[in-house]
Amino acid sequence: MVERRAIVRGKCHDVDCATRSDGSAPGGDFLDALKNSRWESGEHRDEQVDDYSWFLNAIRHWANTGEPVYSSAVNALEDGIWEFRHGDKRLTFYDTDGRGGCTPKMLIRDHADAEVPDSSHWQIPYFDPLIRIGHAFTKRTQKTPAADLAAAADVRTEDLDHDK
């Protein structure tokens, strides 16, 4: 059984870093890099929200509510892979049943199909209890690069294989 880095144990979800077949955890490496560089530049640190804190808080909020910290903080990519988005930084995630299974959760288009119709985030369905943080990248173009979508899917495949 692979040991994953735990990010948060929330009321709705437990969130861990996905682990590739070689044992690396790209989402965890990304968070470490943000943590190590958080005060490399910039004045008035007491007035800033650093990127590391932003991502951890966004993940914690999702873990406790199953919803984004605010609308634009989360975006659905494709085939059940979603992303936390902050500035030009993206961190993908997906859910799993913990036994290597994943039923892709898609954005709900019609309010009549909403699972949480009273929520202002009714387009977001219920996710399984376990969330894994996958691939991180910088988005510099309008569309998400195909290479990053493929990398996010690969991380998920390799991570879920550990649980089968």
Place this chain on the structure above:
Amino acid sequence: MTNEPERPTLIEQEEATDAGAQGLAAADLAGQVVRLLEQALDASGMDQKALADKLDVTQGRISQVLNGDGNMRVAAVARYLRALGYQTHISAVPVEPGRPELPREVNRRRRPAAKREVSETRYVARLPKRSREKTTG
């Protein structure tokens, strides 16, 4: 088989340091600001153009704020929410032992009316009444 204690989560590690706990608190409050603005805009029934007109700013500025991270100046938060029909209040919940919830509310009643009796500490000169001189004309 030994039951090893679970390693602390990244959130627990952050909450255990001053810098980490403060960083998370800053991100959390900023997130609350955007969430509140989104909900107020939704509840008001206004669109971004109407809000821009009311605040006398560009629609681009409104979009920037609503798509930002919420780390706005306090005055801007109050202005935006007021323009959407809300007064903003701020309060603080203790997360460390021994701290009271803030702000402390003091229930002062209306100031009682001043007593009319003469007290020992209050000297009122009593001069003999002068009789009015009657004028004749």
